[in-house]
Amino acid sequence: MTTEIPDARLGTTEAELEAQFHATIEAKDRIEPRDWMPEPYRKTLIRQVAQHAHSEIIGMQPEGNWISRAPSLRRKAILLAKVQDEAGHGLYLYSATETLGASRNELTEKLIAGKQKYSSIFNYPTLSFADVGTIGWLVDGAAIVNQVPLCRTSFGPYGRAMIRICKEESFHQRQGYELLMTMMRGTDEQREMVQESVDRFWWPALMMFGPPDDDSPNTAQSMEWGIKTHTNDELRQKFVDMSVPQAEALGVTFPDENLRWNEERGHYDFTQPDWSEFWSVVKGNGPCNVQRLAHRKSAWDDGAWVREAAMAFAEKSAEAAASDAADTAGARAEEVAR
Numbered sequence: 635m636t637t638e639i640p641d642a643r644l645g646t647t648e649a650e651l652e653a654q655f656h657a658t659i660e661a662k663d664r665i666e667p668r669d670w671m672p673e674p675y676r677k678t679l680i681r682q683v684a685q686h687a688h689s690e691i692i693g694m695q696p697e698g699n700w701i702s703r704a705p706s707l708r709r710k711a712i713l714l715a716k717v718q719d720e721a722g723h724g725l726y727l728y729s730a731t732e733t734l735g736a737s738r739n740e741l742t743e744k745l746i747a748g749k750q751k752y753s754s755i756f757n758y759p760t761l762s763f764a765d766v767g768t769i770g771w772l773v774d775g776a777a778i779v780n781q782v783p784l785c786r787t788s789f790g791p792y793g794r795a796m797i798r799i800c801k802e803e804s805f806h807q808r809q810g811y812e813l814l815m816t817m818m819r820g821t822d823e824q825r826e827m828v829q830e831s832v833d834r835f836w837w838p839a840l841m842m843f844g845p846p847d848d849d850s851p852n853t854a855q856s857m858e859w860g861i862k863t864h865t866n867d868e869l870r871q872k873f874v875d876m877s878v879p880q881a882e883a884l885g886v887t888f889p890d891e892n893l894r895w896n897e898e899r900g901h902y903d904f905t906q907p908d909w910s911e912f913w914s915v916v917k918g919n920g921p922c923n924v925q926r927l928a929h930r931k932s933a934w935d936d937g938a939w940v941r942e943a944a945m946a947f948a949e950k951s952a953e954a955a956a957s958d959a960a961d962t963a964g965a966r967a968e969e970v971a972r
């Protein structure tokens with residue numbers, strides 16, 4: 635005998651589902667994976683979360699470059715832990731996209747084929763060990779400014795992943811700042827190394843917030859859906875305001891002659907980065923785009939046997955469990971017959 639399970643959605647029209655969706659967003663409540671959502675919302679989220687996941691994974695490369703050359707065991711252990719954290723961030727985020735129906739395999743293949751992007755900052759090289767500190771301070775710092783508001787984003791799995799990620803990013807930023815502070819207390823050569831690194835990373839760090847608002851066509855829709863809660867320019871300003879006093883405490887300067895406090899606005903004025911450079915890096919012409927993707931592809935290809943072995947093991951374990959269950963059921967049936 636079968637029991638009829640009432641379906642809450644039966645008799646609900648598309649318009650009613652859409653109204654429910656908007657009411658959830660309006661109430662600042664979360665959309666969860668099994669909730670109805672408009673197809674463009676799902677697509678936008680998959681694109682954004684995938685891009686974010688890819689950035690975490692590709693972002694392991696510039697710093698991974700220094701693990702074997704860290705100046706002490708302590709620095710090596712810290713850097714290793716930080717780079718491993720980024721791998722974990724990538725995994726939480728790929729898991730979030732899986733709840734939207736996009737698998738990690740499919741997304742990785744799109745990344746390798748150049749069909750999906752990752753943050754442009756990782757297309758710049760790391761030329762000295764000071765870059766490890768600068769990346770922690772400015773790049774993880776910019777990531778935090780971008781990501782803290784995402785903890786309240788409208789899609790549940792994405793927001794929850796961001797809470798843990800932000801805690802770890804905060805450790806990353808502090809370790810970077812502490813590294814630079816240690817170097818600044820060292821020799822003149824070390825201080826010059828820090829300044830040179832900060833000069834190189836300042837502009838790409840400002841670009842991490844994306845193009846100016848009037849050149850960012852998707853922002854309005856993403857804000858309406860509660861995916862984004864602040865505009866690119868708002869977040870960029872926040873980052874500048876936060877970073878200037880930190881630079882002063884460190885004893886470094888940013889390479890911008892127009893950087894000064896504006897009493898009226900209550901914010902620092904600053905020069906915009908070179909947006910033509912940004913678009914050129916996005917299009918694949920940055921200093922390391924080719925190298926980063928080639929490395930990701932070779933790691934993916936080299937890992938194929940591990941994925942195949944894991945799948946074969948999972949299948950065998952499932953078969954063994956099924957045959958164990960059949961044996962147990964058979965034994966029980968015999969007992970009952972006796």
Ligand SMILES: [Fe+2]
Pocket residue numbers: 690719720723799803
């Ligand atoms: Fe991260």
Ligand SMILES: [Fe+2]
Pocket residue numbers: 720774802803806
């Ligand atoms: Fe990080």
